[in-house]
Amino acid sequence: xxxxxxSMTEIAALAGVSQSAVSLVLNDRWRAKRLSxxxxxxxxxxxxxxxxxPNRLIHALRTGRTHTVAAIFYTVRGExxxxxxxxxxxxxxxxxxxxxxxxxxxxxxxxxGEIEVLLExxxxxxxxxxxxPVANRDNYRRLIAQGIPLVxxxxxxxxxxxxxxxxxDEEGMHAATTHLIELGHRRIAYAGMAPLDATHMKDRxxxxxxxxxxxxxxxxxxxxxxxxxxxxxxxxxxxxxxxxFMADNDYGALNAIRAAESLGLRVPDDLAxxxxxxxxxNEDVYRVPLTSVHVDLMAMGRLAMQHFLREVEHVSxxxxxxxxxxxxxxxxxxAGKRSALVHRGHGQASRK
Amino acid sequence: xxxxxxSMTEIAALAGVSQSAVSLVLNDRWRAKRLSxxxxxxxxxxxxxxxxxPNRLIHALRTGRTHTVAAIFYTVRGExxxxxxxxxxxxxxxxxxxxxxxxxxxxxxxxxGEIEVLLExxxxxxxxxxxxPVANRDNYRRLIAQGIPLVxxxxxxxxxxxxxxxxxDEEGMHAATTHLIELGHRRIAYAGMAPLDATHMKDRxxxxxxxxxxxxxxxxxxxxxxxxxxxxxxxxxxxxxxxxFMADNDYGALNAIRAAESLGLRVPDDLAxxxxxxxxxNEDVYRVPLTSVHVDLMAMGRLAMQHFLREVEHVSxxxxxxxxxxxxxxxxxxAGKRSALVHRGHGQASRK
DNA sequence: CTGAAAGCGCTTACAG
DNA sequence: CTGAAAGCGCTTACAG
Numbered sequence: 001x002x003x004x005x006x007s008m009t010e011i012a013a014l015a016g017v018s019q020s021a022v023s024l025v026l027n028d029r030w031r032a033k034r035l036s037x038x039x040x041x042x043x044x045x046x047x048x049x050x051x052x053x054p055n056r057l058i059h060a061l062r063t064g065r066t067h068t069v070a071a072i073f074y075t076v077r078g079e080x081x082x083x084x085x086x087x088x089x090x091x092x093x094x095x096x097x098x099x100x101x102x103x104x105x106x107x108x109x110x111x112x113g114e115i116e117v118l119l120e121x122x123x124x125x126x127x128x129x130x131x132x133p134v135a136n137r138d139n140y141r142r143l144i145a146q147g148i149p150l151v152x153x154x155x156x157x158x159x160x161x162x163x164x165x166x167x168x169d170e171e172g173m174h175a176a177t178t179h180l181i182e183l184g185h186r187r188i189a190y191a192g193m194a195p196l197d198a199t200h201m202k203d204r205x206x207x208x209x210x211x212x213x214x215x216x217x218x219x220x221x222x223x224x225x226x227x228x229x230x231x232x233x234x235x236x237x238x239x240x241x242x243x244x245f246m247a248d249n250d251y252g253a254l255n256a257i258r259a260a261e262s263l264g265l266r267v268p269d270d271l272a273x274x275x276x277x278x279x280x281x282n283e284d285v286y287r288v289p290l291t292s293v294h295v296d297l298m299a300m301g302r303l304a305m306q307h308f309l310r311e312v313e314h315v316s317x318x319x320x321x322x323x324x325x326x327x328x329x330x331x332x333x334x335a336g337k338r339s340a341l342v343h344r345g346h347g348q349a350s351r352k
Numbered sequence: 353x354x355x356x357x358x359s360m361t362e363i364a365a366l367a368g369v370s371q372s373a374v375s376l377v378l379n380d381r382w383r384a385k386r387l388s389x390x391x392x393x394x395x396x397x398x399x400x401x402x403x404x405x406p407n408r409l410i411h412a413l414r415t416g417r418t419h420t421v422a423a424i425f426y427t428v429r430g431e432x433x434x435x436x437x438x439x440x441x442x443x444x445x446x447x448x449x450x451x452x453x454x455x456x457x458x459x460x461x462x463x464x465g466e467i468e469v470l471l472e473x474x475x476x477x478x479x480x481x482x483x484x485p486v487a488n489r490d491n492y493r494r495l496i497a498q499g500i501p502l503v504x505x506x507x508x509x510x511x512x513x514x515x516x517x518x519x520x521d522e523e524g525m526h527a528a529t530t531h532l533i534e535l536g537h538r539r540i541a542y543a544g545m546a547p548l549d550a551t552h553m554k555d556r557x558x559x560x561x562x563x564x565x566x567x568x569x570x571x572x573x574x575x576x577x578x579x580x581x582x583x584x585x586x587x588x589x590x591x592x593x594x595x596x597f598m599a600d601n602d603y604g605a606l607n608a609i610r611a612a613e614s615l616g617l618r619v620p621d622d623l624a625x626x627x628x629x630x631x632x633x634n635e636d637v638y639r640v641p642l643t644s645v646h647v648d649l650m651a652m653g654r655l656a657m658q659h660f661l662r663e664v665e666h667v668s669x670x671x672x673x674x675x676x677x678x679x680x681x682x683x684x685x686x687a688g689k690r691s692a693l694v695h696r697g698h699g700q701a702s703r704k
Numbered sequence: 705c706t707g708a709a710a711g712c713g714c715t716t717a718c719a720g
Numbered sequence: 721c722t723g724a725a726a727g728c729g730c731t732t733a734c735a736g
Binding site: 379 | 714
């Protein structure tokens with residue numbers, strides 16, 4: 001058993017004064033309340049000796065605020081989500097908030113239950129990193145109606161009335177696709193990772209569509225989930241192979257590179273590849289550094305936390321989208337020549 | 353303002369019964385206490401209508417346990433720490449605990465203060481991911497003496513009496529160095545990233561020393577912090593260049609590869625390189641996949657949480673080291689031929 | 705100048 | 721069978 005920290009009541013008993021006097025002293029309000037210096041000294045001495053540590057939960061009991069935000073992730077592993085988490089935590093700390101992390105990887109079904117538990121622990125609200133496009137939207141709406149601060153980040157639900165902070169998915173994808181088109185590509189395949197029907201993934205696809213139709217190009221009919229190397233390889237082996245492969249995220253693009261190489265195709269000469277998110281670390285030591293669309297994920301986390309704080313003050317009940325800029329970063333996977341590495345200079349100084 | 357959730361007292365007023373009756377009903381103990389079914393039904397109906405959500409903080413008030421663990425990281429960015437965090441969270445959830453994350457990247461000076469704040473919020477204890485070898489050890493000892501559950505993970509302090517879960521650093525490094533020696537290398541440089549004096553980094557260096565002296569090889573006198581590409585390049589340009597480069601972590605090894613390439617040296621033919629931790633993602637698409645020592649970081653996090661739970665039951669006050677196995681994974685950066693890629697088959701199926 | 709008391713949301717012995 | 725009361729650790733009006 002960890003020893004319970006000493007309480008004001010116990011200090012009061014030891015000092016032979018009332019508990020309220022202890023409160024006054026330890027909050028440095030004894031002068032205003034004109035307690036004697038002798039009492040103040042005695043109380044302070046005991047508190048120090050016994051490692052008194054004020055219990056902030058009590059404040060939560062009175063105000064209803066714990067200054068804790070819960071962020072719900074699918075997982076915090078990988079190169080993507082941790083950056084969002086780091087951004088949330090940094091901003092939270094700046095505002096006296098703490099970040100509670102919950103992963104719901106095992107299954108979205110458990111999410112509603114987990115949210116209830118978090119609310120019973122009186123987190124001030126939730127930051128959601130949606131991965132499942134459909135599930136639990138009714139639950140989110142219910143929570144908002146109950147006055148629970150809720151913010152989405154990375155993706156969003158158009159019909160859930162809360163702030164959401166996401167990247168400029170459509171514009172970014174439009175830029176990436178246009179880049180491939182301007183390189184001369186006409187047969188451009190588009191592939192996504194599940195879940196394709198997440199809103200931000202739909203936005204990306206729309207960006208692709210607009211770029212293609214804007215250039216009078218045919219939309220490939222075979223858009224589908226290509227979430228494994230073998231699936232991509234099978235796809236590339238069919239007749240009428242595309243000359244470029246646009247993936248809706250970096251991991252899909254990596255799979256395209258792997259599949260191309262396994263078929264003896266050179267990237268970018270035989271197949272140009274581009275991804276989305278620019279979240280891969282150490283890209284400069286890749287065989288084929290990946291062209292991608294960069295979004296500042298840390299900033300996304302920070303912004304989400306700022307919106308959260310606003311919701312804590314007053315639940316807006318409105319759907320409000322904030323989009324961070326998305327900028328195309330061209331690297332060897334799409335550049336004309338394989339040797340034409342485009343360095344962005346980041347990732348080199350990173351440490352463990 | 354978020355609406356405060358309804359309380360038992362409010363329900364009692366609405367139902368016209370005592371608050372204790374409400375407590376009994378909502379905890380499903382009204383039968384045992386022989387309350388009338390009419391009252392039970394009325395209370396349950398109101399609770400449901402008003403979205404009653406029990407306040408678990410109260411339980412913490414009574415028991416002194418919040419079922420919250422705080423994990424203190426230098427940062428949660430990168431490919432390394434998030435895996436530890438994920439392991440902690442998974443195991444915490446299995447035991448009804450929640451994980452509070454705090455990053456102290458801005459400076460270890462703030463750590464002591466942050467710990468105090470966390471304890472005032474009554475987290476049940478701390479899991480520490482030490483990065484600074486010296487700072488705050490007195491503070492940790494003080495906390496343990498106060499009965500605060502504390503567990504170290506990833507690194508440890510021999511003179512801080514708490515459990516620590518780390519990798520088999522010395523054995524792992526011994527295996528990696530022996531591997532290089534058996535490839536025929538005699539002039540093997542050793543380089544680390546700061547902080548070199550962290551205990552687990554010292555353990556790794558000892559493994560290197562033992563392997564070298566065990567084979568009658570001379571220890572390079574120029575062991576130092578080589579934490580940038582330019583530093584490594586400068587090092588490699590000196591006369592008597594080593595034929596192999598042993599880094600105490602993967603990022604240092606990457607810098608060695610970058611530096612070698614910038615000097616026109618081929619890896620592994622002109623310079624063999626090995627790292628430690630095997631934490632890099634997507635290694636199979638690297639120009640030179642890295643030989644490294646694999647440690648299961650998720651498992652490390654899980655185990656740390658298990659030890660934490662034991663400390664919550666009873667602060668052991670003893671220094672107890674748990675070491676996870678470290679296994680050498682040979683890849684192209686040290687293999688005889690550049691083409692001899694050694695695939696481990698992981699990382700391919702990973703998704704965003 | 706100082707202490708007693710209410711109240712935050714609950715649980716749990718205790719009284720009637 | 722049901723309600724009043726204490727207590728967890730505090731803050732803050734209020735009483736003397």
